[in-house]
Amino acid sequence: MGAPGSGKGTQAQRLVSRYGIPHVSTGDILRREQEQGTELGLRARKIMESGGYVDDATMIAMIRNRLTQPDAAKGFILDGFPRTIPQAEALTKLLAEIGAPLDVVLLFEVNNEQLVKRLSGRRVCELCKKVFNVHTAPPSVPPACVDARDEHQVVQRADDAEDTVRARLAKYEEMTRRPVSGFYSYTGLIRPVDAEGDIDEVTRRMFATLVAGSRADPSDVKKRVAARRKPAKPKARARARARTIVRRKAKSRAKPAAKKSAPKKQRAPVRKSSRRPVRKARPARRKK
Numbered sequence: 001m002g003a004p005g006s007g008k009g010t011q012a013q014r015l016v017s018r019y020g021i022p023h024v025s026t027g028d029i030l031r032r033e034q035e036q037g038t039e040l041g042l043r044a045r046k047i048m049e050s051g052g053y054v055d056d057a058t059m060i061a062m063i064r065n066r067l068t069q070p071d072a073a074k075g076f077i078l079d080g081f082p083r084t085i086p087q088a089e090a091l092t093k094l095l096a097e098i099g100a101p102l103d104v105v106l107l108f109e110v111n112n113e114q115l116v117k118r119l120s121g122r123r124v125c126e127l128c129k130k131v132f133n134v135h136t137a138p139p140s141v142p143p144a145c146v147d148a149r150d151e152h153q154v155v156q157r158a159d160d161a162e163d164t165v166r167a168r169l170a171k172y173e174e175m176t177r178r179p180v181s182g183f184y185s186y187t188g189l190i191r192p193v194d195a196e197g198d199i200d201e202v203t204r205r206m207f208a209t210l211v212a213g214s215r216a217d218p219s220d221v222k223k224r225v226a227a228r229r230k231p232a233k234p235k236a237r238a239r240a241r242a243r244t245i246v247r248r249k250a251k252s253r254a255k256p257a258a259k260k261s262a263p264k265k266q267r268a269p270v271r272k273s274s275r276r277p278v279r280k281a282r283p284a285r286r287k288k
């Protein structure tokens with residue numbers, strides 16, 4: 001998960017090379033289904049041509065097709081989906097059905113103003129179609145453009161105009177980030193990644209986040225929930241152990257006295273009597 005301009009696509013590619021699992025983006029799925037002329041692809045094309053959004057049921061059916069391909073058997077990186085709560089719910093159901101629940105949801109976090117700067121700074125060369133950024137990646141030195149021209153002819157796409165960028169980010173915040181990250185933090189899957197700054201640094205942070213979490217290595221929700229409860233268990237065990245040790249110490253302290261003063265049969269009464277005054281003493285102290 002990440003806002004437009006958060007660099008999640010770039011980071012997804014790095015996950016692909018690290019883990020050797022496919023990058024599954026909704027854009028690619030739509031394109032592929034349409035190219036192959038499948039029933040779903042044709043349905044999606046009809047919807048898009050009439051200016052509508054592809055409905056969740058169609059999208060989920062396409063994702064099912066993609067995720068059940070052999071190359072996704074080892075795992076997959078889902079990018080750009082789910083964008084809404086109904087989609088997140090439908091995805092959870094689908095992944096349960098195909099027996100491939102999510103292991104982790106990475107949330108790439110970038111300050112909003114930083115995103116506005118990144119996106120509105122984007123320029124495209126009309127001639128060679130290369131993408132630049134006036135802030136971070138200005139047009140390169142010549143000869144760079146087609147026909148070894150000295151200068152690129154850069155323009156700003158309508159989508160990258162500041163007002164449009166702000167509207168897109170507001171929509172992402174309202175429709176996706178807040179509700180969907182809430183959904184996944186509820187199931188304990190969300191892992192925020194600080195996605196500001198250098199791309200390689202973000203990659204390093206992302207892998208560190210994944211490694212930090214892989215200690216639990218959960219493969220299903222039940223295990224995951226158990227894993228999150230784990231830290232409490234050793235503590236409880238340690239407390240129980242401490243209690244046992246205290247009791248043993250009390251026992252061993254009582255033992256020599258019991259041996260000296262009384263025969264075996266009287267040991268139990270001796271211990272009982274040594275406990276009673278302690279219990280009585282507590283309320284007495286409180287009264288004072």
Ligand SMILES: [Zn+2]
Pocket residue numbers: 125126127128129130144145146151152153
């Ligand atoms: Zn150019």
